[in-house]
Amino acid sequence: MTKPEQTGNAVKELVQQHWNDRATTFDDASHHGIHTDEQHERWSSILREWTGDEPLQVLDIGCGTGVLSLLLADLGHAVTGVDVAPQMLERARAKATRADRSIEFYRGDAEALAVTDDAVxxxxxxxxxWTLPNPEQAIAEWQRVVEPGGRILVIEGYWDHAEPWDEYEEIHDDLPMYDGRPPDELRAVLARHGLRKIEHEPLLDPVLWGREPHHEYYLMAGTVPR
Known part of the structure; x- marks a missing residue:
C-alpha cells in the first residue's frame, strides 16, 4: 500500500513540474503578470489598503514569478518569496534585479516551511x-510562522475549469481545493483554524486582470490570535 506521504510527494513533484514548464510564459497572460501602469497602480492601491503604511516583514508563499512580491516591495515592505518551482524563482529573481528590489527568493514547501515560529x-x-494536496495543513503552517496579531492574506478565486490540463489531469483528484473555493467556503476554513477578524473584498475590476474577469476572484485576510 502506498503511504500517504509518498502520494503527497508524488503530487507535489507533478505540481512543481507543471509550474516549471509554465515559468517562461506565465507573465505573458494579462491576468497573471502586470502589463500596464494602470494595472500596477490598481493592485498597489488594493494592497496598500490591506497592509497599511507601516513596513512589514512579509513572507509571500507560492510567489511564482514574483508578481505579488514585487508589488509589496514597491510599497516598502521587506519581502521574502518562497515557491516550489525553481524556474519560477529564477524569473522572480531576474525581475527583482531589473526593478532594483532587494527580495530574497528561495525554494520551499508551502505545507512545511523552513521558517521559525512567529517570524513574520x-x-x-x-x-x-488549489495547488496543494494538504491545504489545511498549509494554513496551519502559515499561522505558525506569523506572529500573534499578524495576518494571513490570500488572493483566491473560484474558477471551476471545464476539465484539468497537463499534469493536473493526473492529480486533480488529490487536491482538495482544486478549482478554488467560493469566499464563504474559504472563510469557514480560516475560521476553523482560529483566524479572527476575517474579511474579504471581491476583485472583479477588469483593470486588475487586464480583461473582464472570467471567474470569481477575491482577497481574504484573517488575523492570527494573540
Whole structure:
C-alpha cells in the first residue's frame, strides 16, 4: 500500500513540474503578470489598503514569478518569496534585479516551511491553495510562522475549469481545493483554524486582470490570535 506521504510527494513533484514548464510564459497572460501602469497602480492601491503604511516583514508563499512580491516591495515592505518551482524563482529573481528590489527568493514547501515560529508579520499567497494536496495543513503552517496579531492574506478565486490540463489531469483528484473555493467556503476554513477578524473584498475590476474577469476572484485576510 502506498503511504500517504509518498502520494503527497508524488503530487507535489507533478505540481512543481507543471509550474516549471509554465515559468517562461506565465507573465505573458494579462491576468497573471502586470502589463500596464494602470494595472500596477490598481493592485498597489488594493494592497496598500490591506497592509497599511507601516513596513512589514512579509513572507509571500507560492510567489511564482514574483508578481505579488514585487508589488509589496514597491510599497516598502521587506519581502521574502518562497515557491516550489525553481524556474519560477529564477524569473522572480531576474525581475527583482531589473526593478532594483532587494527580495530574497528561495525554494520551499508551502505545507512545511523552513521558517521559525512567529517570524513574520504578514503571510501572503496568490492563487495557491488549489495547488496543494494538504491545504489545511498549509494554513496551519502559515499561522505558525506569523506572529500573534499578524495576518494571513490570500488572493483566491473560484474558477471551476471545464476539465484539468497537463499534469493536473493526473492529480486533480488529490487536491482538495482544486478549482478554488467560493469566499464563504474559504472563510469557514480560516475560521476553523482560529483566524479572527476575517474579511474579504471581491476583485472583479477588469483593470486588475487586464480583461473582464472570467471567474470569481477575491482577497481574504484573517488575523492570527494573540
Amino acid at each position: 508579520e504578514l503571510v501572503t499567497a496568490r492563487h495557491l491553495v
